[in-house]
Amino acid sequence: FIYIALGILWALPFKYVFRGVGQNDPDQDNP
Template sequence: MALSYKARRRWALVVLLVGLPLYILAAVVLVSLFQRQSFLVELLIYVGLGVVWAIPLRFVFKGVGQADPDAEQSD
C-alpha cells in the first residue's frame, strides 16, 4: 500500500518531531546502561544508531522535499 504525498509529509513530520527525540532518548539510555567506553567507540555507536533509525523509514521521507506530484500544474 503506497502512501499519498500528503500522508508521507504528515508521517515524516510526526517521525521527526515525536519519534526521533524518543529514539535519541532511548539510544542514550541504552548506551548508558553499559560501562563507559572510549570516545571513539561511543562515537561509532551513536553514528551507527543515527543511521539505523532512518533505514526502515526511508520510504516515508522519499520525495517529501519535492513538489507535490499530484498538484495541478499552473503555467
C-alpha cells in the first residue's frame, strides 16, 4: 500500500505539469 501511495505522490506533479502544458495559459505562469 505504501508503494502505491508513493507512486501517486510521485505522479501528482507530472499530472499538473502535463495539464499546464496542454493548456498553455499565460495567466498561470506560476511554478
